[in-house]
Amino acid sequence: MPKDLTRRGPVDATEVPRFAGPDTFARLPRLDEVGHADVAVVGVPFDSGVSYRPGARFGPAHIRQSSKLLRPYNPALDTEPFGAQQVADAGDIACNPFSIREAVRTIEERARALVDQGMRLLTLGGDHTIALPLLRVMAERHGPVAVLHFDAHLDTWDTYFGEPYTHGTPFRRAAEEGLLDPARCLHIGIRGPLYSRRDLLEDAELGFRVVRSDDFETEGTRGVVERMRDRLGTGPVYVSVDIDVLDPAYAPGTGTPEAGGLTSRELLTVLRGLAGLDVVGADIVEVAPAYDHAEITGIAAAHVGYELLSVLAAEVSGNAPKDSHGRFVP
Ligand SMILES: N=C(N)NCCCC(=O)O
Numbered sequence: 001m002p003k004d005l006t007r008r009g010p011v012d013a014t015e016v017p018r019f020a021g022p023d024t025f026a027r028l029p030r031l032d033e034v035g036h037a038d039v040a041v042v043g044v045p046f047d048s049g050v051s052y053r054p055g056a057r058f059g060p061a062h063i064r065q066s067s068k069l070l071r072p073y074n075p076a077l078d079t080e081p082f083g084a085q086q087v088a089d090a091g092d093i094a095c096n097p098f099s100i101r102e103a104v105r106t107i108e109e110r111a112r113a114l115v116d117q118g119m120r121l122l123t124l125g126g127d128h129t130i131a132l133p134l135l136r137v138m139a140e141r142h143g144p145v146a147v148l149h150f151d152a153h154l155d156t157w158d159t160y161f162g163e164p165y166t167h168g169t170p171f172r173r174a175a176e177e178g179l180l181d182p183a184r185c186l187h188i189g190i191r192g193p194l195y196s197r198r199d200l201l202e203d204a205e206l207g208f209r210v211v212r213s214d215d216f217e218t219e220g221t222r223g224v225v226e227r228m229r230d231r232l233g234t235g236p237v238y239v240s241v242d243i244d245v246l247d248p249a250y251a252p253g254t255g256t257p258e259a260g261g262l263t264s265r266e267l268l269t270v271l272r273g274l275a276g277l278d279v280v281g282a283d284i285v286e287v288a289p290a291y292d293h294a295e296i297t298g299i300a301a302a303h304v305g306y307e308l309l310s311v312l313a314a315e316v317s318g319n320a321p322k323d324s325h326g327r328f329v330p
């Protein structure tokens with residue numbers, strides 16, 4: 001597809017040094033500077049739904065800060081994620097830190113306002129609670145969606161201390177509300193101790209299948225991509241990436257870390273495997289900078305965002321690498 005010269009990409013790092021700003025994601029223009037975008041990157045600095053370490057409210061600013069080194073061309077997908085589509089930073093959704101319910105309502109309203117203007121959203125959290133209002137907006141627009149959920153945790157638990165809206169419960173609420181296509185949902189990266197054997201049974205009843213972190217050892221990324229694409233099929237897909245899907249070695253800056261996770265390379269490769277599918281929106285959550293070092297977690301999250309934007313762009317430009325059978329090649 002020919003490049004649209006009216007599109008505004010990131011500030012050129014050969015003209016303005018990276019450390020000179022702007023502080024938007026990937027140094028992209030702000031939404032109010034371009035008026036309209038195909039994809040809006042929006043922050044949700046909310047972490048009142050966490051069960052352990054707080055701090056993901058500072059995730060959006062940290063991911064933006066860690067995204068300054070991203071470059072315009074992605075050789076892995078032969079795509080220019082900021083050239084094939086207009087991407088802009090829509091700033092943050094300011095929400096009430098003292099009322100989860102009010103915050104969930106605010107996120108839903110603000111996300112709907114952007115989606116109603118024809119934008120797809122890449123949302124930077126924030127804790128995992130924020131996936132629920134985002135899924136409400138997705139389902140309203142597309143009907144029940146497949147959730148592709150990268151996480152150490154199932155996040156289909158019922159309540160914490162009697163509270164139904166938390167970072168451990170968004171996908172159970174979403175399933176109960178009929179927002180998900182139970183034939184196409186998938187968790188990737190699940191590991192670690194559960195509360196009970198029932199957790200997995202109930203999760204399966206809600207419509208989820210599981211690629212465990214250990215499965216990467218036996219199936220490899222190629223096998224995982226194949227299983228993922230089989231499960232997701234051809235309908236709309238919402239991608240939710242909890243950064244704790246990565247091993248704490250690759251993402252120490254998070255609230256509920258679990259040993260034995262994915263490498264950044266595995267995660268980025270599997271995300272590229274989404275090229276050509278109907279990705280209608282995505283989030284990156286649970287980045288908590290207080291526990292990060294040297295921007296390790298922030299950089300991983302920024303690259304996850306870059307690959308997701310590339311997948312959206314590859315869909316536009318049809319650049320997804322395929323083998324002779326038309327199957328995606330990671
Ligand atoms: N969504 C994340 N990161 N964690 C959920 C863990 C909930 C628990 O403490 O059992």
Ligand SMILES: [Zn+2]
Pocket residue numbers: 151152153242244245256286
């Ligand atoms: Zn998690």
Ligand SMILES: [Zn+2]
Pocket residue numbers: 128151153155167242286
């Ligand atoms: Zn989670």
